[in-house]
Structures are given as C-alpha cells and as structure tokens.
Amino acid sequence: MPTLKPTALAAAWDGRTLVMRRRWFCIIQTLLLGIMPLLLTGCFKDRGAEAIETDANGYFCQKCRGKMFTERKVFLEKCPKCKEDALAEVVGYRCAQDQHLTLRPKVSGPEGAAVCEQCSAQLKHALVQPHKKDLETWGASKVTP
Numbered sequence: 001m002p003t004l005k006p007t008a009l010a011a012a013w014d015g016r017t018l019v020m021r022r023r024w025f026c027i028i029q030t031l032l033l034g035i036m037p038l039l040l041t042g043c044f045k046d047r048g049a050e051a052i053e054t055d056a057n058g059y060f061c062q063k064c065r066g067k068m069f070t071e072r073k074v075f076l077e078k079c080p081k082c083k084e085d086a087l088a089e090v091v092g093y094r095c096a097q098d099q100h101l102t103l104r105p106k107v108s109g110p111e112g113a114a115v116c117e118q119c120s121a122q123l124k125h126a127l128v129q130p131h132k133k134d135l136e137t138w139g140a141s142k143v144t145p
Contacts, residue, residue, distance in 0.1 A: 054129035058090030058140055060105040067140040069132065080143050090140070092130040093123035103130055103138045 058069045061079040063086040078085050088105035095116040102117045114123035
C-alpha cells in the first residue's frame with residue numbers, strides 16, 4: 001500500500017486552501033463592488049430634485065393681483081377672492097450672482113422673462129419651487145379651501 005509523503009500531503013492541502021481563498025476573495029470583492037455605489041450615492045441629495053421639492057403651492061391672480069398659497073397637496077383652480085379662472089402658478093428663480101430668490105407668476109411671453117430683483121441679471125436655468133416661508137416673505141397669504 002503506497003503511503004503519501006508529508007511533502008506531497010502538504011502540497012495537496014495548500015493547493016485546496018489556495019483555491020478556497022481565491023473563491024472567497026472573488027465573492028467578497030464582487031459584493032463590495034456591488035455595494036460601494038449604493039453607499040457612495042445614497043447619502044447625497046440630488047440638486048435637481050431639491051429644486052422641485054416644496055411644501056406649498058403658490059398662486060398669483062392676474063385679475064385681482066392676489067398672492068396666495070396652499071398646502072403641498074392642495075391645488076386651486078379659481079381665485080378664492082374674485083372667483084375668476086385667472087390663477088398663475090408662482091415659481092422662483094435663484095440668482096447665481098447674489099443668491100437672491102425672485103418669485104414670479106409662471107406665464108409665457110415677455111412678461112414671463114425673469115430678472116433678478118436685486119442685481120437685474122437675467123435669470124436663465126435658475127428655476128426652483130418656492131417654499132412656504134419664501135411665499136410668506138413675498139406677501140402671499142395662506143388659503144384653505
């Protein structure tokens with residue numbers, strides 16, 4: 001009956017452990033590479049999403065010139081003051097030069113061109129949704145239907 005020499009047994013054992021170590025290394029490496037992007041991007045807020053998130057809906061009546069806002073889930077179709085269908089949604093424009101927020105009704109045409117109230121700069125690509133405190137500072141009153 002042939003007997004294995006101690007060196008042959010040790011070589012066979014080392015070969016099997018080496019294969020197992022490589023397999024575990026590959027498994028752990030694959031898991032880390034799969035989880036890493038989630039860990040790196042999960043904690044940052046997207047600037048685009050931040051610009052459209054709001055806690056209120058602002059309105060400007062083009063007939064009676066009323067400024068009002070509602071809660072985020074409440075939408076108006078007619079002005080509660082004059083009962084006319086002349087409401088325009090209010091949007092904000094953040095100036096890149098002085099960070100001032102200019103609130104205006106969302107309308108098309110020359111009257112819809114946004115200009116910073118402080119430095120008179122053209123506000124292009126600066127659209128943000130105003131928040132409740134911005135609308136209150138602008139002079140809007142809260143409306144509950």
